[in-house]
Amino acid sequence: MGDLNEEYDIVVVGTGLTECILSGVFGSEGKKVLNIDANSYYGGESASLNMFDMWKKFRWSEDQRRQEDQRKKDIETMENEEREAEEKRRAAAKEAGDDSYKPLPKGERPPQAGPNPPEHYGKDMRSWNQWHISLIPKFLMADGELTRILHQTGVTNYIELLSVGGSFVVKKGVPSRVPSTRMEAVKSPLVSTMQKYYMQNFLQFIANYKEEDASTHKSDLNLDKNTMREAYKIFGLDSWTSEFIGHAMALYSDDSYLDRPAREPIERIILYVKSMARFGNSPYIFPIYGLGELPERFSFLSAVYGGTYALNTPLQEILYDDSGRVSGVKFPHPITKEETVIKTKKVIADPTYFLGDSKRIRATGKLVRAICILDHPVEGTDNVESAQIIIPASQTGRKHDIYISVLSSVFNVCPKGFYLASVSTVLEDPEGGNPHQELEAGFERLGLGSGRLGEKEEKFISVVDIYEPVEDGTRDNVFISRSYDAATHFESTTDDVKDIYKRVEGKDLVIKERKEQPEEQ
């Protein structure tokens, strides 16, 4: 009992948020799901790491990480061998009626391959575990699709989210709250005196808009025919007002949306305003203990419905039948490490399992992200405990905005006295050799300009490739998800979830609302 089945309906490779939502959804629909991940933790690219894993990922060499993986395997082998030997000795002693049996002392374990984090971040696992550092800087829109899925699947019963303290946009070096109601527009320093009337009209239109009620539409604006550039003009909004609406409310990171139909940007602005209206302060919510909670909780949902999970289990090979469709997957058994083949007809995988395979995935761009540990709150944000700050491209002479997200110990993501800030942008000069330079305006905002860094402060910088699948997967039943994009929220992730579901099942995803509450006595 307890070993892997011979066959699963779906094998999911990777435990990122996209993959875990899908295995949760498929599991709750009664499918047999096996989910494997090469990492020792849940979440893949969307994980939250403790301080030790963070240090290992960003401060250890490739070689040290390899040695450490080997060391873990060695220790596991030693443990298994010791256990087996002990069991034999114990059985023999029992057989001989010898009650002086005592287990032998355990053998010496090889030493850790790389250094521990500095002591001001903690001295042992328990203190490193107080850090939950999210690798991708995203928030949930309070009225967005992921929030709805969390609610419908019942995952909200075992996850806690807090409202993010503020949503700011930077103009001339000064952050201000993004106005989303008529009253706020009147007071906001972001809206010039001349523009206040027009901005109020625009926000009124947004607040009232109902697709099915023509009286809420604007007669001279056709959302499918007019571009957003034209829409701004119709509302009399000037270039700065439309810039912060497009970047800080519709949340576009560049200006390419201006010449596309107005429908999508208007829908995104409506989402922003509705999300803002739910909990005040900002349109965003964020889980206590970090984003890694999301894949972990969805994996739990899937497991509750019988889904099987195996970490530390890399995908070795996908097997195909004569027609070129998936027939199985090969991987080392999670415990015995023996090569194992499992039958399945469908594989869902994240793109990091196909790095270098140009038939499977293609890169669509690069992001540069810096995860910063601060020992002070961020200036100019009313000392809120959490915030989203957008520095529009126009303010820095760039083509893409710089995003900053700030979190504090209120979210249980770091010990008291520390703040976590992520600075990210689309890399505009990948060949420049100086990716962190593109984040400089963000660092300045955090008080880390010109390379300044306090004694207890740290910057973890990474350049990440953004991938998308080359094919939709219907030819061979290998369905690949997209990388987590530059956006500040998860709306494109849930689009990907729905899209993959439809490709896998041939029908739209309809999540049944899970009504039952945790049982009460």
Add this chain to the structure above:
Amino acid sequence: MSHPRSSTSQRFAQFKLVLLGESAVGKSSLVLRFVKDQFDDYRESTIGAAFLTQTIALDESTTVKFEIWDTAGQERYKSLAPMYYRNANCAVVVYDITQAASLDKAKAWVKELQRQANENIVIALAGNKLDLATAQPSKRAVETAEAEAYAREAGLLFFETSAKTAENVQQLFTAIARKLPLDQQGPRGLRQGAGGRGVDLKGGAAAQQQGCNC
């Protein structure tokens, strides 16, 4: 979900309890016995409920409510998410007294809990399937004295239990309840979706309270 805090002398505390141990040692069966007083011989693995709750009245004025998290089988390939025992106030580490190796696994879990979980976590060691050893003493593979000595050394509560006959099941959970620090119960004990300090995704109004990070 309201908390009965009616009369002034009433004490009510809620704690998160997790179960750990090798698969098939009877973790879910222990919970089922404790919460519903049922036993199912052919129970395979945990499907359906994420967690169960059960209330114990310690005395006339003290009520302890356990929020019991089962592993849903995620422990099987060493794939338990950290969220599982994060903030657990108490843990029951289960082994099968007819399988010597399951005690080794239990010891590994205890070590992990002591290294990684809450500092004040109350851990109980439960040697389950006592009914099998009672019916057929030759089936016993772990002597009571051996496990007891280990539990004492590691500072654990210890019981040999039978989910099948209910022997010592209530006693196990009551002993844990008695050992928990009832007066120091902070928000970590109170962890139930929107009932804590999180936002309420069902309603629209701001349901958020000032966060206290303790």
